[in-house]
Amino acid sequence: MDPKLVIALNEFFYVAKGLVVIIAIVSVITGIMREYIPQDKLQATLTKHDKWGTLLGALFGMLTPFCSAAVVPVTMAMASMGASLGTVMSFIISAPLCNFIVLAMIYAAFGLKITVVYFLITFIAAVLGGWLISKSPWRNEIKRGDELEDTKAKGCSSNSSNTCDGTPSSASRMRNAMNGAFSLFKRIIPYVLLGAAISGFSAAYLPADLVEKYVGGDSFQSIVIASLIGIPLYLRIEMAIPLLNVLIAKGMGMGAALALIIGGTGASLPEIALVSAVLKRKAVIAFVGIVLSTAIIGGAIFQYVV
Secondary structure, eight states: OOHHHHHHHHHHHHHHHHHHHHHHHHHHHHHHHHHHSOHHHHHHHHHHOGGGHHHHHHHHHHTOOOOHHHHHHHHHHHHHTTOOHHHHHHHHHHHHHSSHHHHHHHHHHHOHHHHHHHHHHHHHHHHHHHHHHHTSTTTTOBOOSSGGGGGSOOOOOTTOSSOTTSOOOHHHHHHHHHHHHHHHHHHHHHHHHHHHHHHHHHHHHSOHHHHHHHHBTTOHHHHHHHHHHHHHHTOOHHHHHHHHHHHHHTTBOHHHHHHHHHHHHHSOHHHHHHHTTTBOHHHHHHHHHHHHHHHHHHHHHHHHTO
């Protein structure tokens, strides 16, 4: 058998087995949290406590490991219920960047220290970004209207965790939590396996000198390039983490690697297109600017401080 193919297969199985376990555990935790912490109540809380809106929005984002398409209905509901742009902005920054799935995968790949620093950078950016936009002349650049109708519940059913008389069954809630966990696991695991496959292929066939040329070393330029590269790539975190391990081994700087994660998962082209359904043009520009600034500043911190 081709030695490079052996390297690729070994890398694939090594990466896949660790990430599958992590994703399974986090999916169960997430399913339980989403069943026992209703999203409609969280959204109502965000609108009632506007003083702490940016902090609550960022915390809410941590609890919602959604893809970009699923984040938009939630933000539409928040906007229609009267949440401020600052609250919404904090949520849409936090949700893709520092939810539990992202943190678990970074921990599995890079360890506790990197995970803690990454979390602090992205969470503070979400809170601060929302606060800044709420104090700016652009604070009303958010779309309101009838969007909430698309995200309302369709009524009681036999599969709901809440019965029509408002008395939920513990058994049904746990069953729904596990069903939600399995559904989340099924949505994520193909990307994990694809990421592991890309990782294996890259480990065997990607030239190290190509990586070193563009995003290698400790130059600030490599961090900026990595931040910008992420936008057209639309990096799902499940695919990015395995690939970055290989790129780092081939010479990519840690700062550039984390900048690529933040830029690619936080402000990809599909993400920008989707949030445009909720945010007006100036707010979209602010959103992209906040995420890219976070990627560059965060990358520099990882490169030169951590």
